[in-house]
Amino acid sequence: MRLLVMAWRNLWRYRRRTVVTVAAMTLALLIMVLYTSLVEGYLRDLERNIVDIELGDIQVVAPDYRNNPSIYRRIENPEQLVAQLRDRGLRASTRLIGGGLGAAGESSAGVMLKGIDVEQDAAVSEISEHLASGQWLDATDRAGVVLGNRLAKTLGVEPGDELILLGQAADGSMANDLYTIRGVLRSISDDADRAGVFMTEQAFRSFFVIPSGAHLIMVRRPAERDLSVAVAEVREIAVGLNVETWRDLAPILASFLDSTRSLILIVFLVIYVVVAILIINAMLMSVFERIRELGVLKALGVGPGHVFTLVFMEGGLQTGIAIVVALALSVPGLAYLADHGLDLSGLGGMSFAGMAIDPVWRAVVTPMTIIGPVVTLVVIVTVSVLYPALKAARISPVAAMRYQ
């Protein structure tokens, strides 16, 4: 306790130096906390786009569908599978997928048609909440379609406009029909944005003349069930079919999500090493200007351990202040970034590995986004203070008294 009091008072002998050191630590920590929370928010947004909207947790397709996604490679009994999956507590919905050409006015574009069971799909995907304009599909409106945003731009259309779809039906005939655009999606992924045309399952079936079967079953697991457990369950049910997790389907994104969280540590280290040099220098200065005083303490019989602790506490107190101030300052910063986010939409849309990134980055605060930067700082400061503290502990009283 007495050491703590001494350490505290020692800090204020060179007020300006202490203030500058603490301010530098505070600034570094504050920015790292905000940065980590922003990255976390951006990763979650990406993950949400991947899992909640684009891919689901697990997908079931016919064997070889991935290599050759043709409208002929279908799951024959999707309704039965969906019912079985539901019995296991898994949410599931079927999708039909086929290629074609979309035309509106003078423009045309290659499109990917996706037939959706509107009611079932609400349980597996949040896509219906991801509209930039207009409305999502309605099971009763069989002529209504929803488009990816870049496709809508390419075709120069907006909700209410008409769209002609061309394709080759399963019976070999030329499919050709007129639709009305109900809505346009926000950015999801390169594929969906550039080519996605979403329609009701019934509309798809009549367009492509596919009365039964489905191309894909999208499966979601309950939050508490592990992905590996869920995928094993799906494999048991979907015998003879191809079962893949979103990690198999988007390996780059999966490894990006995994690695980015740990790569933040490198950013911490880079910034904190600069802080560390600052602290070592400040603490060394404070030890050397007090060499005589510390020598007297040792002459009086204060052991090296106590002297070490004293210097250590001085570093610790500065870090403590920096942590308290930085966290206090981060509260309004994080609140703002969580609410309003960092709006980068002025820069235009972005995507990574085919997955759209929301241009408004919102901070997400988790225990790790606070603990991570704080603990790394504490570790680095601890290591930095070691040298000055050891130096102080090893001062020889006689030499110190002669030192001017």
Added chain:
Amino acid sequence: MRARGSSLAVMAWRNLWRNRRRTLLTLSSIAFGVFLAVLFTAMQDRNWTDMINFAARLGAGHVTLQHPDYLEAPTLSKTVQGVDALKHLARAKPGVVRAVERVVGQTMLNTARESRGAGFIAIDPLAEDSTTFTVLGAVVTGASFTTSRDKGIILGERLAANLDVGLGDKIVYTMTDRTGEIVSGLARISGIVRTGAPSVDGGLCLLPIDAVREVLGYAADEATQVAIFVRDQRHADRIASQLNAEVRPGVAALPWHQIQRELAAFIAIKVGGARFMEALIAVLVAAGIFNTLFVSVMERLREFGIMMAIGWSPGRLFRLVVLESAWLGVLGLVGAVLVTVVPYWYLATKGIDVSGLMGENTAEVSGIAMPTTFRVGIFPAHAAFIAVAALVATLLAGLYPAWKAGRVDPVETIKLV
């Protein structure tokens, strides 16, 4: 006791070495800070230039001449006429390396059983090679077209697999012409490309330009774009604005970042983030320098008081401390060069292969493959900026301590033991 300017610098130099450990630590923080800034910047300069060049060679060049409305509504009706004259005009500009004409649009590809939508790029095979169009260097089966009137088509590998076709097979390509009519052409597969980029391999086909002109009813010198390639991507803006001043109405010159908005946004974020981190590092380093100089002034107050008492002016003391910080800045830069040169050389020539981080697939940013080798190459202007910024930061950090030194009261400080 009138010292010349140079002897003040000598004195500042000696003062610096009165506390070697402290000076060395401060220098190390400057050197480390500059080292980080140089590496960050060099990595970005190199990577973004690579990606921009790559994007240019995958898409529409560094500068694109096209119909003013094509960017908003890219349809085959938005064409430019007189492309030969435009190419001439562009090639005459200093810094322009190549200029080629293209027709770019969307099509549907049909075989007897399958149909797929895809983007198409129609090129003049005699004018283009892999330096203007990367995909031409990725032909794995077959070959490029021999003339611009060939009845050939080159498909991405995955697209070909999806359509279940191989070399020599027939394909019908369907597109809407400028009047909205649906028109078709027939082609035989003359080549298959594999680039590793999913958007190319699974969604792009190449056609000979005159064959497409015929199908679409275009004139012989009509195209949707003229792609211009420049030696240094940083000059794209200048060349685009020069061209804009000279071309007739109905043609617009756009630099790459207006066409590749997503890539530009990605780069802007990365550059902004790096600049921010560099500024943070600069502030932290400056705080360290401030601490050092401040304490070194405080512990010499008595000395300064004596100097003042024997006739030094406050201005001279101020200059002395400023010179000390200047020495720190200069030495810090020297140290920075020493610690940077070897890692920089290694990263500039050898690079680090980071493809392992992303698995065997290529990561695409806004449809442009990220370089899988981590290399550096800084623009000289950026290196100069970092050096100047480091010096300025050092001098700024020294101002307050120097002012403090100049304000010493000789009577007060000499009493102070």
Added chain:
Amino acid sequence: MVADGNSAIVALNDVTKVYRQGAVDVHALRGLTLDVAKGEFTAICGPSGSGKTTALNLIGALDRPTSGSVVLEGQDLSRLSRRELSHLRRDRIGFVFQAYNLMPVLTAYENAETVMWVQGVVVEERRRRVMELLTAVGLEGLEHRKPSELSGGQQQRVAIARAIAASPAIVLADEPTANVDSETADTLIGIMEKLNREQGVTFLFSTHDPRVMERARRLVRLVDGEVAEDERRGS
């Protein structure tokens, strides 16, 4: 003139001390033999460079001799580890320095209790003892001042209180009056005399202040690191 071995607190036997200063060997002590008995009030005097401070440093377990032995309360210091020496200083030796050397961040009260605090004496005991000592050195009412708010003489009184707080076997005072005016010096000597008389504290000074020499009851004169004269006066 060797004092009775049983009552000797400190015994230096043929002690030499050689410092290396640059390329030169400085012989600070050349075979010093000296005993200090319990309850003595001794001053070591001599010109500067005669080895006074070195002798005190050796007795104070701050330094080790080049040869010879230093025995404190029967313990040969050369056989003790650094840690044991540190404990010995804490428990058995009090220091008063020429430049006071109080901790600038601690108050008079806190400075006086420093040693007891590292000894781990309980708070109540510390409080009682410190107040008693501060009263004895005439500083009642000033206990919450920092050293910078005290005069030189007052600071030295705090240093004396600090030195004797833990009831050491001996208090070593290196030129304790060198930095104060003559009136204050008288007061300080008076305080130490009183502590010596009333509480039996053993004092050993180094000094070249004639007033201190006058009042010492034993005066050892060092010249060139050897005892030139050892004079005892009746109490």
